[in-house]
Amino acid sequence: MKKLLGVLLLGFVVVFNSFGAPTSAEQLRSEFEAALKAKDTNAVLALFNWQGVSDKIKSSMSRQIAYMANQGVASVNLLPLPASRQLTNELDGVRYFPNVRVLGLINVESTEKGNSSQINYGESSGAFYIAGTETEVFDPHAKKSTVLAVMVTGLFPKETPGILTCSYVYAANGKENTDSFQCTNSLSKSFRGDYIKSCKVTKISGSGSYELEIDEADKPVFDSDMVETNDSISYEKKN
Numbered sequence: 001m002k003k004l005l006g007v008l009l010l011g012f013v014v015v016f017n018s019f020g021a022p023t024s025a026e027q028l029r030s031e032f033e034a035a036l037k038a039k040d041t042n043a044v045l046a047l048f049n050w051q052g053v054s055d056k057i058k059s060s061m062s063r064q065i066a067y068m069a070n071q072g073v074a075s076v077n078l079l080p081l082p083a084s085r086q087l088t089n090e091l092d093g094v095r096y097f098p099n100v101r102v103l104g105l106i107n108v109e110s111t112e113k114g115n116s117s118q119i120n121y122g123e124s125s126g127a128f129y130i131a132g133t134e135t136e137v138f139d140p141h142a143k144k145s146t147v148l149a150v151m152v153t154g155l156f157p158k159e160t161p162g163i164l165t166c167s168y169v170y171a172a173n174g175k176e177n178t179d180s181f182q183c184t185n186s187l188s189k190s191f192r193g194d195y196i197k198s199c200k201v202t203k204i205s206g207s208g209s210y211e212l213e214i215d216e217a218d219k220p221v222f223d224s225d226m227v228e229t230n231d232s233i234s235y236e237k238k239n
Helices: 025-037 041-045 055-071
Strands: 005-009 012-016 073-080 089-091 094-098 101-110 116-124 127-130 133-137 146-155 163-172 175-184 187-193 195-205 209-216 219-223 233-236
Touching: 025 041, 025 073, 025 101, 025 127, 041 055, 055 073, 089 163, 146 163, 146 195, 163 187, 175 187, 195 209, 209 233
Parallel strands: none
Antiparallel strands: 005 012, 073 101, 089 094, 094 133, 101 116, 116 127, 146 187, 146 209, 163 175, 163 195, 195 233, 209 219
């Protein structure tokens, strides 16, 4: 009989089946897609590897998965691991790293055209999981970071929704990091760091206007205003 370990999470029990975990990347993808489309949050969370993951990070991931499922899922597919993908990050004297050997990304396409998200997956002891995140404090006296935000807002007709891509470079703990996203009409991203060095938004399709706003520590540092253009909107931090 398979042994099941119940993990108490946000008031409900998530079953972590270490013996019945997927044995291939395709099985993991298939089960993940089925659980998302069924909006079965418990089944999705059971596909994560929670070993060494803090309760705080578990709670955060649970909220993200619930949001992803409620947005509607069109498809789920596997992507190779990009060479530029950062698997280990450091913030406020804490190191964040995956608890499995990461092999690639699971790409989730939303039912809202143009919206997608990626999540790391990997292997541990012959089983396949969505990667959990472990933490390690390496500098308890590190300078605390601030909240940074990138906000893209589009005004497009319903008949021709706009697809926008946004890429940005930000500093955290004195190191530069690169990230990006694609959205339909509008999307906001907030994260922690020292400052945003640069940002670029490009309209891929659609007919309408859009705007880029950047905040640091809840204070605006850039606002392009709403513009109707096929050119990119760019921001560069002034020295």
